[in-house]
Structure formats: C-alpha cells, structure tokens
Amino acid sequence: xxxxxxLGLVFEPQRVSGREWLSEFAQAPATLLLDDVVRVYFSCxxxxxxxxxxxxxxxxxxxxxxxxxEVREVAGEPILPLGALGTFDEFGTYPVSVLxxxxxxxxxxxGWTRCESVPFNVAIGAATSRDGGRTFSRLGEGPVLGYSPDxxxxxxxPKIRRFGDQYQLFYIAGRKWKVVDGRPEPVYKxxxxxxxxxxxxxxxxxxxxxSRVEDDEAQASPDxxxxxxxxxxxxxxxxxxxxxxxxxxxxxxxxxxxxxxxxTREDDRAGIDVSEDGWDSEMISYPHVFDVDGKTxxxxxGNQVGKHGFGLAxxxxxxx
Amino acid sequence: MRWxxxxxxxxxxxxxxxxxxxxxxxSPQALVFDDFVRVYFSTxxxxxRRKFLSHIAxxxxxxxxxxxxxxxxxxxxxxxxxxxxDEHGIFPMNVVRVGGAVYGYTCGWSxxxxxxxxxxIGLAISHDDGLTFHRIGDGPILGASLNEPCLVGDAxxxxxxxxxxxxxxxxxxxxxxxxxxxxxxxxxxGHATSEDGVHWVREEGRQIVPDALGPDECQALPxxxxxxxxxxxxxxxREAFDFRTNAxxxxxxxxxxxxxxxxxxxxxANPAWPxxxxxxxxxxxxxxxxxxxxxxxxxxxNGNEFGRRGFGWVxxxx
Numbered sequence: 001x002x003x004x005x006x007l008g009l010v011f012e013p014q015r016v017s018g019r020e021w022l023s024e025f026a027q028a029p030a031t032l033l034l035d036d037v038v039r040v041y042f043s044c045x046x047x048x049x050x051x052x053x054x055x056x057x058x059x060x061x062x063x064x065x066x067x068x069x070e071v072r073e074v075a076g077e078p079i080l081p082l083g084a085l086g087t088f089d090e091f092g093t094y095p096v097s098v099l100x101x102x103x104x105x106x107x108x109x110x111g112w113t114r115c116e117s118v119p120f121n122v123a124i125g126a127a128t129s130r131d132g133g134r135t136f137s138r139l140g141e142g143p144v145l146g147y148s149p150d151x152x153x154x155x156x157x158p159k160i161r162r163f164g165d166q167y168q169l170f171y172i173a174g175r176k177w178k179v180v181d182g183r184p185e186p187v188y189k190x191x192x193x194x195x196x197x198x199x200x201x202x203x204x205x206x207x208x209x210x211s212r213v214e215d216d217e218a219q220a221s222p223d224x225x226x227x228x229x230x231x232x233x234x235x236x237x238x239x240x241x242x243x244x245x246x247x248x249x250x251x252x253x254x255x256x257x258x259x260x261x262x263x264t265r266e267d268d269r270a271g272i273d274v275s276e277d278g279w280d281s282e283m284i285s286y287p288h289v290f291d292v293d294g295k296t297x298x299x300x301x302g303n304q305v306g307k308h309g310f311g312l313a314x315x316x317x318x319x320x
Numbered sequence: 321m322r323w324x325x326x327x328x329x330x331x332x333x334x335x336x337x338x339x340x341x342x343x344x345x346x347s348p349q350a351l352v353f354d355d356f357v358r359v360y361f362s363t364x365x366x367x368x369r370r371k372f373l374s375h376i377a378x379x380x381x382x383x384x385x386x387x388x389x390x391x392x393x394x395x396x397x398x399x400x401x402x403x404x405x406d407e408h409g410i411f412p413m414n415v416v417r418v419g420g421a422v423y424g425y426t427c428g429w430s431x432x433x434x435x436x437x438x439x440x441i442g443l444a445i446s447h448d449d450g451l452t453f454h455r456i457g458d459g460p461i462l463g464a465s466l467n468e469p470c471l472v473g474d475a476x477x478x479x480x481x482x483x484x485x486x487x488x489x490x491x492x493x494x495x496x497x498x499x500x501x502x503x504x505x506x507x508x509x510g511h512a513t514s515e516d517g518v519h520w521v522r523e524e525g526r527q528i529v530p531d532a533l534g535p536d537e538c539q540a541l542p543x544x545x546x547x548x549x550x551x552x553x554x555x556x557x558r559e560a561f562d563f564r565t566n567a568x569x570x571x572x573x574x575x576x577x578x579x580x581x582x583x584x585x586x587x588x589a590n591p592a593w594p595x596x597x598x599x600x601x602x603x604x605x606x607x608x609x610x611x612x613x614x615x616x617x618x619x620x621x622n623g624n625e626f627g628r629r630g631f632g633w634v635x636x637x638x
Binding site (some may be wrong): 084085086087088091113114115116117118123126139140141142143144146147148149150152153154174176177179186199 | 402405430431432433434440443455458459460464465466467469470471491493495496
C-alpha cells in the first residue's frame with residue numbers, strides 16, 4: 001500500500017517577474033537531479049494573443065535539494081527557441097522530458113503547430129544540452145517522432161526513459177477529433193516506442209492503458225518509475241467533453257507492469273485525489289515521480305491544468 | 321534522347337467528374353491494363369471557404385492514348401477525416417501493382433495557419449484493379465522527420481530488383497520573399513527504400529538531384545523509368561516565388577540519369593521537345609509521369625496553369 005502526502009504548491013509562475021514568456025502556467029513538471037538542486041522543467045505561456053491563442057515555451061526552476069520549497073534560480077530564457085516558419089514546433093514546445101547521459105542531457109519535447117480545421121497538431125522533437133541542461137539545441141528542424149498510419153495526429157507528451165539497454169519513449173497519440181459544442185477536442189491514448197539510439201524509434205503500435213471512464217477518455221503524462229522489481233506508471237485521464245471543471249476534469253491514474261508493455265490499470269491504488277479546497281481541488285494532472293535523497297516525490301498540476309503552477313507530494317509506504 | 325510531342329489528350333472541362341470537380345486534371349499517373357490505360361489524376365472542387373479541395377479521379381484511355389473509354393464517376397478515395405494529414409486534398413496519387421493489389425501512394429494536404437499547407441505521404445490499397453482504394457490507416461507512412469522538416473510528398477514508387485524504391489520530395493523550409501506576400505516553400509527530391517512497400521528507410525535529408533537554379537530551386541514530382549542500362553529520373557522544377565503566372569520562372573521538366581540509383585547526373589537539355597507559342601503547354605510544363613506501354617516509353621505531363629486544362633504526352637523515339 002502507498003499514498004501520496006500532499007506538501008502543497010511549490011512553484012507559482014505568477015510570482016516570477018521580468019519574464020513575459022513566463023506569465024502563467026507551469027505545466028508538465030519533469031526533473032533532473034543536480035548536485036545542489038533539483039532542476040524542474042516545466043512549460044509556461046506568455047499572455048494569449050488577440051484571438052485568445054497561446055504559445056507554450058519551456059523552461060526550468062531550480063529547487064534547493066535540501067528544501068524543495070526554496071527556489072534557487074529560474075531560467076532567464078526558454079530552453080529552446082520556437083521552430084521556424086512552417087515547421088512542427090513553430091507555435092509551442094510543450095512538454096519536455098529529460099534524460100542525462102554523461103556530459104549530455106537529452107530532451108524530448110512536443111512541438112505545436114496551428115491548423116485550419118482543428119486548432120493544432122503536435123509531434124515529438126528531440127534536443128540536446130551540453131551545459132548541464134540550461135539550454136538545448138534541436139537535433140533537427142523536424143520531429144523525431146511524427147505521424148504514422150495508426151497515430152495520425154497529436155503525437156505528444158513524451159516521457160523519455162532508459163530501462164536496460166534501450167530507450168523507451170512513453171507518449172500519447174491522437175485517436176480522433178471529437179466536436180464538442182462546435183469545437184474540435186482531441187481524444188488521445190497512451191503509447192510507447194523503443195529505440196537503441198534515441199533517434200530511430202520502433203512503435204509498439206497499441207494502447208498501453210485500457211480506457212475506463214468512457215471510450216473517448218483522454219489519457220496523458222505516462223510517467224514510468226521502477227521500484228521493487230516492477231514498473232509503475234502514473235498518468236492522468238479525463239472525460240472527452242466538459243473537462244475544464246471538477247466533474248469531468250483530470251484525475252491521476254495508476255498502472256503497473258512487469259515488462260513495460262503489458263499494463264494492469266488500478267486507478268484506486270493511485271494514492272492521490274483532488275483536495276476538498278485549494279489549488280488542486282478541481283483537477284490533478286501531469287504526474288511526475290522522482291527520487292531525492294532517499295525520498296520519492298510526485299510533482300503534479302492542480303486546477304486549470306497548471307495555470308498557477310505545480311505542487312509536490314511525498315510517497316508514504318512503498319510502490320509494490 | 322529524342323522525344324516526339326504527341327499533344328494534348330484529356331481536358332477535364334469536357335467531362336463530368338466526380339466529387340463536384342470541374343477543372344484541373346493534375347499529375348497524371350498510369351496503370352496499364354491489357355486493353356486500356358487507366359490514368360489517375362487530381363481534380364479540384366471548391367469548399368465553403370472558397371478554397372480548393374483536390375480529389376483523385378481517373379480516365380481510361382485506349383492504348384493509343386487517343387480515345388477516352390470512360391471517366392470515373394465515383395470517388396476513388398475519399399478525403400481524410402477531421403484533423404488528418406489528407407483532410408484538404410489528395411494530390412497526387414502514384415499507383416503501383418503489388419501482387420494482385422494496387423498500392424496508391426498519396427500526397428495528402430492539410431491546411432495550416434502560418435503557412436498555407438503541410439503534406440505527407442499516405443498509402444491506400446485497391447483490391448478491385450484500382451476502382452476504389454482503402455487507406456491502411458488514418459495517418460501517413462512518411463511525414464516530416466528530423467532532417468525533412470516539412471512538405472513530404474509526391475511519392476513515385478518502383479520495384480527494382482526486388483527492392484521498393486521511392487522518390488519523393490521534402491521541404492527545406494518556408495520563407496517570405498517579399499513583405500506582404502504569403503510565404504513560399506522550397507522542396508527537393510529525396511529517396512527511400514523498402515522491402516514491403518509499407519515500411520521505408522529514408523536517406524533522411526539528402527537531396528539526390530543537384531540544383532540548376534540555385535539553392536532555392538523547387539523540385540517536384542519525380543518519376544523514374546529505365547531505358548537500357550540507364551535509369552532516368554524526370555521531375556519538374558521552378559523558381560521559389562513569382563512562379564504562378566510568370567512563365568520565365570514557372571515549372572519546366574528536368575532530368576537526371578544514373579547507372580546505380582545512387583549517383584544522379586543532371587541534364588535538363590535532354591527532355592526538351594519543341595513547342596510553339598500559344599499552345600496548351602507553352603507557358604508551363606510540369607508533373608511528368610514516365611511509364612512503359614507495350615515496349616514504348618511514354619511520358620504524361622501537365623501544361624499551362626498547373627494542368628487546369630488537363631494533360632498531354634510525349635513519346636521517346638530514340
């Protein structure tokens with residue numbers, strides 16, 4: 001048995017000054033452990049344009065390793081520029097997942113473009129850092145994981161891992177655009193690909209997690225963590241329509257696997273739910289599990305999918 | 321190589337077309353039968369936004385390419401669904417017999433906001449001799465990739481000694497050449513191989529044909545035919561902007577040859593054939609498709625206005 005003891009909101013973008021591109025939102029936290037700090041990558045936004053459209057950028061905040069509620073530094077610039085005219089990441093780089101490999105930090109990120117019939121499309125890009133994860137350069141102008149016959153659009157939300165001698169990329173792939181109240185909303189499911197070099201990927205080609213609340217359930221943030229001889233996945237899921245409030249909004253789910261490809265979903269074991277009141281009372285989403293000095297934490301988003309930042313919870317019990 | 325100009329053969333405005341299409345018969349692609357030649361082309365309808373939607377149709381011609389036997393009256397392949405890569409058009413579709421099936425390699429179009437369009441290569445398969453095609457999936461088999469960042473399309477597939485080869489185009493990027501004008505794109509010809517025609521290994525960003533007009537030359541619609549021991553690649557090329565109405569900057573047919581399918585020598589002087597002023601192809605020649613017909617080597621192509629009034633053909637005579 002395990003549960004997550006909530007510690008509260010740890011980073012609120014509205015409290016950061018002097019960075020217009022970091023006006024609001026701190027979405028999809030992902031960590032890199034450094035000597036003195038935990039670097040938490042997140043995605044944020046400048047104010048929307050006159051048509052209400054946002055551009056997402058990605059950056060980091062360094063939290064003191066001995067006191068995660070003490071912010072030591074916030075990135076002065078986004079870690080990546082936006083993509084060139086007509087490329088897949090022209091209108092956003094969100095979210096980011098990182099993996100250290102000796103002197104290099106690899107990043108996988110979702111790039112956003114804008115479309116005419118639907119609001120956007122997304123594909124996964126790759127970048128590397130040689131300055132310890134402060135700034136990144138793209139591997140190429142195009143995506144490293146784009147669309148395929150059975151993953152036709154919205155290939156997004158990458159989480160990079162390395163278990164054994166292969167890389168694993170957990171991500172989401174769009175299944176359909178569902179028109180709700182005249183507005184197309186994407187339905188997406190959790191998928192996986194493996195690679196020996198991090199560039200050429202073999203897709204598993206099926207959903208990892210069965211849908212539970214409805215066939216068109218949207219699933220995101222597949223965060224895989226290994227403990228006690230087993231793989232544990234925390235993710236989030238929501239209804240396909242009217243999900244911007246408490247009733248149909250995001251919750252955190254849980255699944256486990258012995259082999260990374262066959263998963264048993266057991267949401268009632270997730271050990272975390274919305275609060276009665278406060279910053280995470282309507283929805284909780286985008287979990288990321290990480291270790292610091294013998295403790296296991298979950299970073300996650302609260303109401304309005306991280307508009308006011310992310311919080312932390314600490315594991316009680318053990319993941320088994 | 322000496323080509324004889326055989327003339328215009330199909331004008332879409334003289335026929336009833338499916339899917340509400342009235343003009344354009346672009347990028348003709350041949351599928352040879354025992355007693356006729358089926359030529360697929362892209363034709364256009366106009367949607368509620370007053371923008372074009374390209375649809376695939378076909379015309380069956382007698383083997384002398386003189387007489388229209390019939391024109392398809394039903395959609396060969398419907399456009400893609402909401403948000404899919406081929407939602408706003410399929411142009412072109414290259415057809416290849418594989419066993420008893422016909423593989424259709426489509427170029428799907430979907431509209432963007434900052435630039436006009438993005439494309440990808442899809443695969444649809446026919447089990448009724450090319451009357452109707454069904455996608456293997458809603459997404460593309462080849463789309464933008466690390467070093468081919470946009471506008472992957474215009475596939476031409478041919479099996480050579482057991483291996484599938486694909487020549488196609490990929491975008492190098494978009495650029496606004498003049499303030500106030502919409503962005504224009506530059507694309508080049510690439511190459512990929514496959515064992516099954518479905519899963520492809522690309523050369524990933526290698527431009528296989530050198531530029532004749534400089535780095536911003538646009539190269540489109542490759543087609544390959546073997547003559548003797550030499551492989552011949554035909555394509556069309558143009559300047560990157562001011563190419564739609566300025567004949568001096570518009571599409572011409574280019575050529576490269578190779579002995580090994582790896583190294584290509586460009587020689588645009590070769591495909592030339594005489595043409596006169598005021599003809600259907602006097603301002604523009606584009607979208608070539610070379611194929612063999614009972615031992616003859618023929619090439620279909622479009623003329624002025626990107627094929628608004630259909631296509632014609634030339635024949636290799638020596």
